[in-house]
Amino acid sequence: MKFDVPVPCFYGKLDFCDAIREIGKAGFDAAETYDWKTLDLEKVKNTCDEAGVKLISMCTSDFNLTEPENREHWLRCLDESCKAANRAGADMLITQVGADTAKEREYQHESIVSGLTAAKPVLEKYGVTLMIEPLNTIVDHKGYYLTSSREAFDIIRETDSPFVKVVFDIYHQQITEGNIIPNILNNLDLIAHLHCAGHPGRHELQKGENNYKFIFEEIDKAGYEGYCGLEYSPTVSPEESLAQFRKDYL
Numbered sequence: 001m002k003f004d005v006p007v008p009c010f011y012g013k014l015d016f017c018d019a020i021r022e023i024g025k026a027g028f029d030a031a032e033t034y035d036w037k038t039l040d041l042e043k044v045k046n047t048c049d050e051a052g053v054k055l056i057s058m059c060t061s062d063f064n065l066t067e068p069e070n071r072e073h074w075l076r077c078l079d080e081s082c083k084a085a086n087r088a089g090a091d092m093l094i095t096q097v098g099a100d101t102a103k104e105r106e107y108q109h110e111s112i113v114s115g116l117t118a119a120k121p122v123l124e125k126y127g128v129t130l131m132i133e134p135l136n137t138i139v140d141h142k143g144y145y146l147t148s149s150r151e152a153f154d155i156i157r158e159t160d161s162p163f164v165k166v167v168f169d170i171y172h173q174q175i176t177e178g179n180i181i182p183n184i185l186n187n188l189d190l191i192a193h194l195h196c197a198g199h200p201g202r203h204e205l206q207k208g209e210n211n212y213k214f215i216f217e218e219i220d221k222a223g224y225e226g227y228c229g230l231e232y233s234p235t236v237s238p239e240e241s242l243a244q245f246r247k248d249y250l
Contacts (some may be wrong), residue, residue: 001194001220003250004030004056004227010238017047024051026242032057032229034094041087048089056227057092057167057193058085060130064098065115066108066145078119082126092129092192094167100145108145109155116159123163131167131192132156136175140202147176149183156190165192169231174199174210181215185222194219197232204232204241206248216249 005011005028011019016039023031029052033039036058048055062077064070081093097112116130123130134152135141146152152166168191170180177183184191198208205212216228234241 001216001224002030002227003245004028004032004229005242006229006231007031007033009231009233010242017043020044020047020053020055021051022238024053026239027246028053028242030054030056030227032090034059035061036081036084036088037061039088041084045087045089055088055090057094057131057229058088058090060093060095063096065095065112065132066098066101066103068111068114070098071111071115071118074115075118075122078130079122082122082128085128086126091127092131094131094133094193096135096144097132097146099143109151112146113155113158116155116161116164120159120161120163123161127163129163129165129192131165133167133169134172134176135169136172138175139200140172149173149177149187153187153190166190167193167195169195170210170212170215171195171197171199171202171231180210181218184219184224188219188222188224191224191226193226194224194228195231196228197230202232203235205230205245207235213249 005023007019011022020031031053060078060081062074064074085093132152134146134149135144137144137147156164156166168184174180196205198205
């Protein structure tokens with residue numbers, strides 16, 4: 001397994017390109033970010049090339065898939081986000097599915113599947129993988145629709161595209177449902193990316209209830225070759241936190 005550093009979590013106060021350089025200095029070869037609209041994407045790509053750090057993922061500029069009325073706007077935003085990903089050298093985009101509108105879950109589920117199905121030609125055109133993300137509503141994302149990894153995997157199967165996958169966030173799913181290792185290993189073909197953080201607190205991995213060393217070993221043995229983003233808030237300096245991660249897990 002490979003690991004990347006989300007820029008906003010560790011270096012949100014730095015100039016983005018300076019943050020990329022710091023990530024490279026810390027010994028990591030990949031980064032991810034969320035909002036791309038304020039970035040000079042060509043400059044970011046050039047800096048990544050110089051620093052030997054790949055920007056693997058960003059977020060779409062719209063997150064609303066639970067309402068069919070929003071679909072055309074979401075697709076336009078997806079197209080612009082795919083163009084941005086190509087310019088920055090990123091191969092993946094994360095999209096949250098949107099708020100629970102209080103309509104029947106079957107209606108909202110179908111809206112998500114239909115939206116992702118309509119997205120397939122866009123993703124194929126740009127060669128970008130789109131990832132939906134189940135999140136917890138207990139601590140961090142009250143009112144969000146998609147909490148269950150099982151439903152996320154069902155959505156991916158129904159959409160049936162190699163360009164539509166799940167980003168499995170171990171922190172969120174520990175809060176929501178646990179059963180982390182079986183849920184990942186039994187659906188590894190549907191997962192394009194992982195996130196991790198210690199729970200409770202969303203800090204360093206060793207400051208939580210999960211045995212991440214064992215989790216990573218099991219995922220490695222299953223053949224996962226993608227990245228896991230260190231999506232946590234460090235309790236010490238970024239440099240010290242990342243150095244301790246490397247010592248403990250690499």
